[in-house]
Amino acid sequence: MKRYLVLEDGSVFEGEAFGSKQIATGEVVFSTGMTGYQEAITDQSYANQILVFTNPLIGNYGVNLDDYESLQPKCRGVVCREVARYSNSWRKQDTLDHFLTQNSIPGISGIDTRKLTKIIRNHGTMKGCLVNSIEDKNHTIEQLKATVLTDQLVDQVSTKQPYPNPGTKRNIVVVDFGAKHSILRELSQRDCNTIVMPYTVKAEEILRLHPDVVLLSNGPGDPKSLPNAITMIQNLMGKLPIMGVCLGHQLMCLANGADTFKMKFGHRGFNHPVQEIATGEIAFTSQNHGYAVDPNSLKNTDLMPTHIEINDHTIEGVRHRKYPAFSVQFHPDAAPGPHDVVSLYDDFMRMVDLRKDENRD
Structure with a gap:
């Protein structure tokens, strides 16, 4: 046919x-x-x-x-x-x-x-x-x-009700903007007690659960179409450690005063080279996004770039200068691979454990 x-x-x-x-x-x-x-x-x-x-x-x-x-x-x-x-x-x-x-x-x-x-x-x-x-x-x-394509894509893919992915160690809230199962697999391998929440969740609802940390997931579409999510992140900054992945990265940057733009044809595939600025090390990564963070917009924020894409020098990661928060544009949980940067989840766990130890003191 x-x-x-x-x-x-x-x-x-x-x-x-x-x-x-x-x-x-x-x-x-x-x-x-x-x-x-x-x-x-x-x-x-x-x-x-x-x-x-x-x-x-x-x-x-x-x-x-x-x-x-x-x-x-x-x-x-x-x-x-x-x-x-x-x-x-x-x-x-x-x-x-x-x-x-x-x-x-x-x-x-x-x-x-x-x-x-x-x-x-x-x-x-x-x-x-x-x-x-x-x-x-x-x-x-x-x-x-x-034909006008809808920009309300996250509403199509986010869970409508919270659900658990049980574990016995760190308590983690994942805000679902279209979360990949591989994110939950990585958290399960580290025995995290995870609760997945809809993208419409408010900061006070998350804080009511007393989690150790919040993870902002990947998802489709323009991050600027999610103003309520940006407000939610702003209300969490400084109160809980935060990690953002892909769309979650863009949203965290917007919540901290940076800007995003639509790319000409985006990054999609499992072979995108990314350099860590501090060490100069290069890793191959899994990516799927059509929007990126404007590097010039980071200058007057508390965010500092941590990773850049080798081919076009777009921002691939940031870290907050004051709060325990960082985000990456690529997928550290890469499925089917490569797994060059999966250790970022271990860095995330260390951040959480350090915060918990400080709170005990």
Whole structure:
């Protein structure tokens, strides 16, 4: 069955359909990851986006329960050069095609993803749609241009009710802006007693639980669309240790007087080089974001940069000069990898333990 990817600049790509039969519209973005297609598709930071894989083959090892980053993915579509006709792995529980069909996500294969990626890099992220017919190309393009994509993405992916991820050591509140399961896995490995809260939670509700620390999770969309979350963070600063990841990083920076901007095509993949400023050490990281912190806006704040991206020198991490709070743009919990910076969770634990010892004194 034929399927078409149409971009708002008028570009049309013809390919073969797989996954769901429904049509879809979203922001077209690309990921440079060589593996981890299941983790990417189920990452809620891809909500409302059509995801292009630059790796030429996906689906070859199937889908399994262990690699979910969420159980209800909000990715709008999948684009690839080739989807495996046969998948095989001792961990496989389902095929990618069937998985996408069950989750109402359409896919298209057999297109020139190198050409498509170059278009996005040159023109920037743009709207696109996956359709099964293109009899009236001009009408389809006009409809696409007129489509307004919602900016209320976190509301689609955040939990509606608090829930626990029990442990016996440190008490941690995770504010869920679209949290990846791998964050909870890292906290579980450190035996943390975690409570996951909706993004609408207020500072006083968090303080009422008397947690040792707060973690601001990753999530989709523009951080400036979450003014209540920014206020919540401002009301927590100095009262509890805070760690921010991805969207949580951007929100913490906004809460402390910095600014953010939309990138031309963002960072998405598992191979982004980041340098720690203090040591000069370089690590490869997992990233998925279309917004970044403006480095010039940090100058008049109490935030100091700790990490930068090697390729474009964007801010990848900050630390508060007065309070026990830091955040990173990348994903230290990286799934499927690399795991170069997973030790940041251990740094976070040491920060918490030190704060607890000071309070005992």
